[in-house]
Amino acid sequence: MKIVFCGTPEFAVPTLRAVVAAGHDVRLVVTQPDRGVGRGLVMQAPPVKVAAQGLGISVVQPEKIKNNLEFRAQLEEIRPDVILVVAYGRIVPDWMLALPPFGNINLHGSLLPKYRGAAPIQWAVANGETHTGVTSMLLEAGLDTGPMLLAQVVPIAEEETSEDVFEGLAAVGAELIVKTLQGLEDGSVQPIAQNHALATLAPILKREDGLVDFSRPAKVIYDRWRGFQPWPGAYTFLRGKKLILSRLRVADGMDGQVGNVVVEGGRLLVICGERTSIELVEVQMEGKKRMAASEFLRGYQIKTGEQVGQ
Structure with missing residues (x-):
């Protein structure tokens, strides 16, 4: 042809x-x-x-x-x-x-x-x-x-x-x-x-689609992170600054307030909706380099009970 x-x-x-x-x-x-x-x-x-x-x-x-x-x-x-x-x-x-x-x-x-x-x-x-x-x-x-x-x-x-x-x-x-x-x-x-x-729709992605809503179950958050690579990715806010979530993993079920940080050894977890939790494997603070959660925890002295999303 x-x-x-x-x-x-x-x-x-x-x-x-x-x-x-x-x-x-x-x-x-x-x-x-x-x-x-x-x-x-x-x-x-x-x-x-x-x-x-x-x-x-x-x-x-x-x-x-x-x-x-x-x-x-x-x-x-x-x-x-x-x-x-x-x-x-x-x-x-x-x-x-x-x-x-x-x-x-x-x-x-x-x-x-x-x-x-x-x-x-x-x-x-x-x-x-x-x-x-x-x-x-x-x-x-x-x-x-x-x-x-x-x-x-x-x-x-x-x-x-x-x-x-x-x-x-x-x-x-x-x-x-x-x-x-x-x-x-x-x-x-x-x-x-x-x-x-x-028919279902797949609209053009917006930057705001990458903002994580921790009231959703961890699996939903993880799937959205997978889908929104490389842009708009996934991000939240910690201590008033943007925190890019570079790698995520669904973790074990967990009770507590949605959005609360839980530190377990060198692991950084966040409580999600429906009594689930997600592990932040690699993160990047606004203006800083990407790093593993263990390095991030040491550098920023993150404590259990801190809140993400604000």
Whole structure:
């Protein structure tokens, strides 16, 4: 197939490589503009751009696409059979949806109709799901509401963070897109409408999502920490300063006031909701280095009975 590929982060790179390896003709890669990163705002190219250049594929990086006449003319001249959209980060306008005969195919990081939205992988992990997956679908005007093509289930291990799951889903999704293209070509894959009544949302993450509510059970807190890696992570407040919770572990059940600190030897625990507790394995005080709980306890002389969250 003659393809235009739209994608930006590392998650999209395996799909681009797999499509090229399968013999498809990727005429153009569309990705977001280079952005400044870090304190020095050093300009950095998106991973998809780097990969495309390595494959010798032309790249464009329009700031906007909806009313971009030059970009529209470029795609119309290519006349792609299909447009692939993998974590591009832009809303695809109607004119792009209508352009290719096989439509705009999106790789979504969940088992639709569950977890529609910007952060499906993070919320699946944060909600303690034991499995997730990837779905290839036809894009339409609604948010992840289009007909499904193929899906693949992937288990989530109890210790995995969203970073771990991202990596696995990227590889599985690449294979799924190749199978989807083959099925569309030979007619073995047909669109299936989603059951909208079963839809759940996975909204874009906010910094406040990382603020730990210790009235929740320890397992819920731990799952949210796993899901919100690397951002917004998990944090609380201690002695009026922000305390980043770099590593957590569900501990034994414990009675006491929610949010109270318990020091046991070199271990730092916090009492959580439903008579549970969580161990703060590694922490980082605002403006300081990350350290193991035992080192933190020695340095700050933390005592049982202190309160986090304020």
